[in-house]
Amino acid sequence: MNSTFIKAFKQVVREELIKKNSVELEGLGRFELIHKKQHQVKNDDGQVVMMPPSDVVEFTPEKKVKS
């Protein structure tokens, strides 16, 4: 694997994810951008915090990869 490939791979996956496209790597799994709405989190000490909305990357492994 050479570094230009890795660099391009990272860029392409990132750009596609930002465009809300899912990227599937054969034999590995699928990357997706998931939107998390704002939600309240309650800590043990009674503190309630409102978490901001966010977009997160989620990876789902391909069935075969699960050993």
Added chain:
Amino acid sequence: MKIDNQKLIELIAEKTELDAETADKQLSELVARVKETADKGKALEIKGFGLFFRSRSGKLEFKPSRELETEVNYKYAGMEPVEMKKPRDIADEFTGEAEKSKPEDEPEPEGQKASEGEETDWLDDIWKGEGEESRDADPGDEDISDEDPFGGLMLDDPEEPPQKEPDYSQLKKEKSEPSKRKTKNPINTLVTAFVTVLVIIVGILVVIEFGFLNILTGQDESDPTEVTQIEPKPQAPVEMDTEEADPPVTEEEEQEQDDLPESEEASVEQEEISEIETDEPSQTFGLHGQVMDIDERFFTIILHSMRNEDTARSIRENLVNEGYRALITTHEHVEMGTMWRVGIGQFETLQSAQQAAQELPQNYRDNHFIGIIQ
């Protein structure tokens, strides 16, 4: 849209000089390598992308790196969690406030509930209503109002749905006259007073720090450091002036008179110097001025995206005439071909770009996004 292996290879080949075949081989090598490392019980890290590893249950997992996380989440950059309710030991003292923001599932003391039932309702309604409304909506369309903790930070600013207005006006009323609602809350007033004092002190410190009072302090007690720093040049002409103007002065008076203009000039000079000093670093990044050559990657506020190069160039020229640091970048769009993007400003961080974008005129503020140039 789904990007499968084939499409991914195409995109990678487009980005580099690699032909599709090599890219294909490299990709399968990467996949094999990830699996191999994971099977050994180790984690494989792709710098700036993430970590592949197998969890204890044997499932392959991926943890995105900080860089990927922030770049993918650029829409909500800079949003911090907001505290809705204080930790328990403090909250107990704020009985009225704490009770109200309590979620429904938590049991409430009977008496409190009866007396404050009405007030509890509106708050719960708002949070419930907001949650339900935005459940299926697009992130950008989420409800924005002055009571939304993240309202000010959102990119889009859709209109407030009219049916909710009564709720907010009620809420505002409640907030504007807290003394009537609960007269026995001295801690609130104490905290407010303390914060006010703190703000005033900080304000004074800032004013002194930034040298707004330089001239004043210079006159009051000609600061020795200021004078000694810039002694050689300004001293000579000033002395000449005073001597010629009014020769019959005693030694003491002369000294006093000397001191005054000298320190004034010194402080003015120092201001000039400090201005020059602060100017230079800010020129590398910023919204206005000339476009700089920056080796590292930087962020820019992209206002227009054109298919036509000439249109993009003329828009850029207009923006330059308005005093912005306008630049053009190209972007290969999958379906539309080459897009010419016109951006303004160069910023070191996403956050600073975001902040600058918020201060743009209305027509730009509503319709922009932050781009990364690397």
